[in-house]
Amino acid sequence: MDIKNYITEIVKSSLNSLGISNPVVILEKPKDATHGDISTNAAMMFAKKLGKNPKEFAQAIIEELNIPENFITNAVIAGPGFINFFISENYYRKKLDEILEQKNNFGRLNDNIDKTANIEWVSANPTGELHTGHGRQTALGKAIANLLEWTGYNVTREYYYNNAGRQMENLQKSVYARYRQIFESDYPFPEEGYAGDYVKEIAAILVKEYGDKLIDANGKIFREAGEKWCFNSIRNTLEVFGIQHDVFFNESSLYDKGKIKETIEEFKKRDLSYEKDGAVWLKTSELIKNKKDAQDKVIVKATGEPTYRLPDIAYHIDKIKRGYDLIVDIFGADHGDTYREVLAGIDGLGYDISKIKVIIHQMVTFVQDGKPVKMSKRADNVYTLDDLIEDIGADVTQFFFVMRSANTHLEFDIALAKEQSDKNPVFYLQYAHARICSILRNAKEVFKDFAESNNYNSALLTSAEEISLMKVLLAFPDAVRSAVSTFEPHKIITYINEVAEHYHRFYHYNRVIDKDNKDLSMARLQLCEATRIVLKNGFDIIGISAPTRM
RNA sequence: GCGCCCAUAGCUCAAUCGGAUAGAGCGACAGCCUUCUAAGCUGUAGGUUUCAGGUUCGAUUCCUGAUGGGCGUACCA
Known part of the structure; x- marks a missing residue:
């Protein structure tokens, strides 16, 4: 018990x-x-x-x-x-077996065992590459999805995108302009166009394939080439980052299935919308409670085109109807107000929004040598997420984005992240894992019959470092529960850091492999193995690798 | 102006639904490698938790106000 x-x-x-x-x-x-x-x-x-x-x-x-x-x-x-x-210490000694038996399942909870969760994140439209500004959300979603899984949820990882509308037209025009510029260098580039170099790359591909035959072609081919290139780029970045989405939900399917129209009708029927200046307005000022100066918002423009709010509402209703027990959205602080309007709209139509959990993360400032680094979207050369991963590695990228509470502004020190040394906090954790692996390898040399599953006498583990290490290891399930209760994976990092700290101290004061004392060696080796299991499981949740050598 | 978020060691940040002496890393200083990985360990210094009130056995945490910063405040997403 x-x-x-x-x-x-x-x-x-x-x-x-x-x-x-x-x-x-x-x-x-x-x-x-x-x-x-x-x-x-x-x-x-x-x-x-x-x-x-x-x-x-x-x-x-x-x-x-x-x-x-x-x-x-x-x-x-x-x-x-x-x-x-x-x-009593015996309680902890006895519980040590649970870690060794459960292995990579130690720490998994049954709290949500028969429930389903949907987590939607990244969701960038295919108009460009993922840049560092997307990084925090990307990393957070990855860790939170893992965390939900560890508490028993059956998790659907979802990506919502829109390959229609103004932004795509803008991409189309941008690709076309770059294409023309290859033949006429002074051909004007649209003012609001996507200035990134990748657009030139897309244009070059078209030239390679079609030469100048597309100068009078229908714009569609430029849009499709752009979309294809961008989506491949995004999906490739996600793959490098170790993220696999189960569902790519296309916004246009909501139009195809008449969901947009249906939603407008519903608002009208319930007298939650009205027409003014040729546009359709949602009565958000009434729907949003506890907000003094809430204003009504446009859901259909005078042009007849919906604003992003309407499909977003229809999309969430779709997710609710799919029957998930939990629906998670992750947004940056720049969306801080708008999700309230969306939730209010869904609520107004009578759907239960209590299952929707919106995680808002604050913005990230990138710092290099003490100076802030500008990551402008409009610049020709954006610092992409690919660049960042290439510079500092996927593990460090993941770790730095997740290491702090989403609720506070994050300062991302690129110089520190690049540092392959003891200054870098991620290595402190990974080093502990590598160190254990090294000892386990050595043990097999010294004791030919040693295996991680051997019997051992836990009563021999009596030093202060051994006892406190055991106590920390056994707190892992609580750490998982605590982290998931607030959707905060950084709590796992804080916990794992404590594990590494206790292990390093144990290692320092307690010789593990001792040829002349096999029984004690065996007991300590099992403690090492238990530590390795907890570290590895924690790394799995956070989304970083567990190196066996460093 | 209004709304949301934030303010903790020199710097970056933790702190268990309000709990006991507010903790880590980096930076500074002083030690520890002929022994399993020194990317490690040990010690020292560093705090009126932005400020002013309030709530109570107890406040970094909750409330009110002030100050400073971030993000919004579109018929963009």
């Missing part, structure tokens, strides 16, 4: 017999090890209600507790009224 569930139960029944029915018991892991392994603030929570002194009430709770001798060694009152539980 899990010790935390057990303590929760005995505290609950203790509170029950003290006259508190159905108490919610909160357990915490104290920051300070001298405060025990598990603590509860129950006495402070309930003493006030009863008009009692927290410390005295804590004493009453303890007296009611039925503590067996086996795994809980002590329960004491501390500070303003905490009850601190001390867990």
Whole structure:
């Protein structure tokens, strides 16, 4: 039985017999090890209600507790009224087996085992390459999708794109202009055109294939060539980054199936929209609650063309109808307001938006040698995500984007990321893994019969470093649960960092392979293997590799 | 102007639904390699958690206001 569930139960029944029915018991892991392994603030929570002194009430709770001798060694009152539980070392030694048995499944939760989740992210339209500005969302979505899977969800990874409309026309014109310029260097380039060099590349491909025969051709061939090139580029970048989407959802399918029209009709029927100046407006000022100055927004322009909001609403309704238990969207802060309008629209049509979780990440500033680096979209040479991955590697890219809470502005230090040294935080973690692999290799040389599945005597693991390492390793499932509860993969990094720290310290003070003490060596090797498993599983969630040598 | 987000060590950031002495990395300083990977370990210095109030046993965390910064505020997405 899990010790935390057990303590929760005995505290609950203790509170029950003290006259508190159905108490919610909160357990915490104290920051300070001298405060025990598990603590509860129950006495402070309930003493006030009863008009009692927290410390005295804590004493009453303890007296009611039925503590067996086996795994809980002590329960004491501390500070303003905490009850601190001390867990026996044998409990941890015993639990070590679970890691070794469950291997790459250790840390997986059953919390959402029969549920489905849809996560949609990246979703850039095929009008250009992915640039560094897309990086944070790309990396975050990858890690969050993994995280959801680790808690049991059956996850659909989805990409929503639009290969119609103004932006694509713009690409078409841009490709055409670059094509013409190959023959007439002074042919004008559209003012709002895509200035990136990749457009020239697309034009060059067309010249190679068709020569100058396309000068009077229908624009469609330019748009299609552009779309194909851009989409290949994006998908290639995602592949290099280790991302595989299951569904590519084309916005135009919503038009084909009449979903756009249907949605407009619904708004009209419910009196949530009206016409003004030739356009159709959504009554967002009424739909959005808790917002003082919300304005109505256009959903169909005077030209008859919908704005992005309308298909976005229809798209989300489609996802809701597909029956997912959880729908995750990831946007940058520049979309911070607009998703509210979309959600309000969906809500207004009577759909349950409580399953939709929108993650907004703040912007990224790239810093090189202490100076901000401009990553302009309009510039001829954009710093693409491919460039970044090539410069610093996929692992470091992934790690740096995910290492901080999405909620705060991220400063991305390219010079630090490039550094292949101990300054780079990602190597600290990977080094621990490589170090363990090296020891396991050596062990097979020294002890010919050694295998990771061997029997061992965990009672030999007695040093302070060994015990604290075990405790940290066994906290992995809690770290996963904590990270998923707020959709914050950086919590996994914080946790894994702690694992690496405890391992390095263990390594420093405890010789693992000792020819003359095989039993102890075997026990320590199993502890190393358990550490390796936890590191590897954590890396899998974050989305970085686990090198066996460095 | 209005809305959303943010403000923690010199720098970049953590901090378990409000918990105990606010922690890491980098940078600075001082140590540790004839022994399994020194991309490591140990120690020192560094804080009025932007400011002013409030809520309570207890506030980095919640509320109000101020200051400073980011992002929005389109018939672009």
